Amino acid sequence: MSVAVRLPTVLRPHASGQAVVEISGATIGEVLTTLIGDFPGLNGQVIGEDGTLNKFVNIYVNDDDVRYLQQLETPVKDGDEISILPAVAGGAA
Amino acid sequence: MFKIPQSIADEMVAHCLQGLPDEACGLFAGTSEANEVAVLYPTQNLAHSAMIYTVDPLAHLKADRDAEKNGFVITGVFHSHTHTEAYPSPTDVAQAPDPSWHYVIVSLRDRSPSIRSYRIVDQVITEESVEITT
Numbered sequence: 304m305s306v307a308v309r310l311p312t313v314l315r316p317h318a319s320g321q322a323v324v325e326i327s328g329a330t331i332g333e334v335l336t337t338l339i340g341d342f343p344g345l346n347g348q349v350i351g352e353d354g355t356l357n358k359f360v361n362i363y364v365n366d367d368d369v370r371y372l373q374q375l376e377t378p379v380k381d382g383d384e385i386s387i388l389p390a391v392a393g394g395a396a
Numbered sequence: 397m398f399k400i401p402q403s404i405a406d407e408m409v410a411h412c413l414q415g416l417p418d419e420a421c422g423l424f425a426g427t428s429e430a431n432e433v434a435v436l437y438p439t440q441n442l443a444h445s446a447m448i449y450t451v452d453p454l455a456h457l458k459a460d461r462d463a464e465k466n467g468f469v470i471t472g473v474f475h476s477h478t479h480t481e482a483y484p485s486p487t488d489v490a491q492a493p494d495p496s497w498h499y500v501i502v503s504l505r506d507r508s509p510s511i512r513s514y515r516i517v518d519q520v521i522t523e524e525s526v527e528i529t530t
Binding site for chain 1: 419421423428443445446447448449450451453454456457460464469470473475477478479480484485487488491492493494495496497
């Protein structure tokens with residue numbers, strides 16, 4: 304089972320400059336674990352030390368935020384598009 | 397030097413004014429080489445606050461796909477400061493997600509809005525001059 308993982312520009316240098324990486328896995332957790340195994344520079348960027356999703360990234364399966372699905376347990380199927388995006392926030396505070 | 401076409405600068409300021417009393421925000425895209433905005437993506441401020449902003453992540457995803465389809469990448473974010481000068485706050489610096497991005501702030505403090513742009517790398521702020529092009 305293969306999915307396309309789209310990486311934001313900030314993470315591409317850790318993945319040999321690639322914008323999209325094809326990864327196999329049955330769940331988001333499996334896909335991300337394989338991704339980090341292939342590109343160790345991504346370690347700590349997507350999944351935190353506690354093993355949950357880093358709060359500074361948003362991960363989508365197609366058009367759905369995995370935080371509102373089953374987080375890392377969210378199943379993926381062949382041909383799905385996984386997007387990793389940095390959370391963008393700030394303000395005058 | 398960061399170039400913003402006049403029409404896009406106008407759209408940016410209009411989006412910020414429409415967002416009052418809250419901060420407004422959005423993303424923009426261009427080629428990674430050119431220091432110029434090609435497309436603006438105004439987004440909702442999910443924080444609905446006059447003090448902080450959060451770009452709607454689904455709008456970010458759609459902007460990212462649209463940019464890619466047109467041969468661009470997201471090159472930065474803009475947001476308004478409603479009552480303070482257009483300078484990055486500690487929150488802006490702490491949460492700056494990408495060192496390659498341009499961080500544009502529109503200040504609505506004065507009668508005439510001001511647009512300034514910054515690079516934020518390893519928490520260090522460097523202002524870059526903005527040229528509004530026609």
